[in-house]
Amino acid sequence: MSLTQLSTRAQLGIDAFEVRVEVHISNGLPAFTIVGLPETAVREARDRVRSAIINSGFEFSAKRITVNLAPADLPKTGGRYDLPIALAILAASQQIDISGLQDTACFGELALSGACGKVDGLLPSLVACRQAGQAVIAPQQNAAEASLLRNLPIRLASSLAAVCDSLNGGEALPTPGTARCITPSFEGMDLHDVYGQQQARRALEIAAVGGHHMLMMGPPGTGKSMLAQRLISILPPLDENEAMSSASIRSICQQAVGPQNWLQRPFRSPHHTVSGIALVGGGRFPRPGEISLAHNGVLFLDELTEFDRRSIEVLREPLETGRIHISRATGNAEFPARFQLIAAMNPCPGGCDSIADCDCSAEQLSRYRHKLSAPLLDRIDIQIELGRLRQQQLLAERNKPAENSAAVRERVIAARQLQLERQGCLNAHLDNRELKRVCRIESTSEARLVNAIDKLGLSARSYHKLLKLARSIADLAQSPAIEDCHLTEAIACRRHDRRLHS
16 A cells, blocks of 8 residues: 655635645555545546556556545646646656655646646646745646746646656756746827827826726717727836736636736726626636736726626625625635726717707616616716817817827826825725825815715715825825815816716
């Protein structure tokens, strides 16, 4: 009888929990059993591992083999367990020496030939291994992800035979090296392409400074989509922690992760036919949705009123908390969703120039407005209306030099730096305790704010959002205190609430 074990990690949401791969070989009728809550792909590892061992030039033991994936109550999915199972079997049958893998986690899906294939969603496991001080053996095809992590000993495996050869004193496995991350380029998406709409450009800059959500309302062709698409160009690049978090989600969703998109803030623009599960995440085994893929970036919902109401109503919780919790019979998962919502809509179903000049019937307008609930709109900090530019205005604006994204981005970075030094987070993410300390205003300004809220019919939540908005405007002006002009501009950014709610 022989017993051995190796370490690997299971993916559950964005977390990666350690799994012990225990192999016991005993006398008895030949059998190969895998226990420990394996799903179908893991149970099928029996056939892959048997063929991979034989085709790699080793002997597959004709005894009773029991593989336990502990802890037993943690769901195991995917083919990442093939390589550690095969190595543990070979070690238990005394064909290789794994004494050098005591503090090493192994990952890899094996082909029948013994070749080591790519593992989807590996990046969260690599991050967890670095935090735990473990070394890693990962597939060669995951080299791009592996190269992003510094201070993590990683060896790349092209096949089961190569790993076994290195363990038996042969040629050492190669390392991925350290990637040189490419600074994001915004060519083709610059604010100087937008003619006119100075109020909207100003609102977009304020939104970028404080991480505020924004709704643009206007007739077709006024530049709503152009402005939303160019928000990324005025935001600072991701820092290492943000980049790691965003890349981990892309890795789970089987999207390419590498140095070329490492520091690029995500921009997601799902079609209005998207389902609720695709938007926020879910499924039998919970997976991230669009809001998590937009983590640390922008979620753009064009034609907001065309989305299914049940789908967009589930945005309420993540808009406030920056996380989404998904519960299923097979388990629970929590994904980060700290995105910046930018939405666009027409003033009415007919696409008129404004609500005031709309020729739609009262019934049509009522039905159109009720597609968006007041609680959802209440969570959107900035709500502005864009007017249509006449032909003469358009020609005049085309001849004027417009400020480009680089100049705006410098102001945004400077204002964000003030916030991070003062409170450690963006203004939109302030809690109520910090709000009292950071967003103090004079008594006369307080009275003006309360009067504006009463006239516009806003909620107590809107009171706090206006204070945060005014703080962002003050930071953009490099002002240590919130002045009356900052508060007045913040109120102007919410003056269309009453039209939408009425």
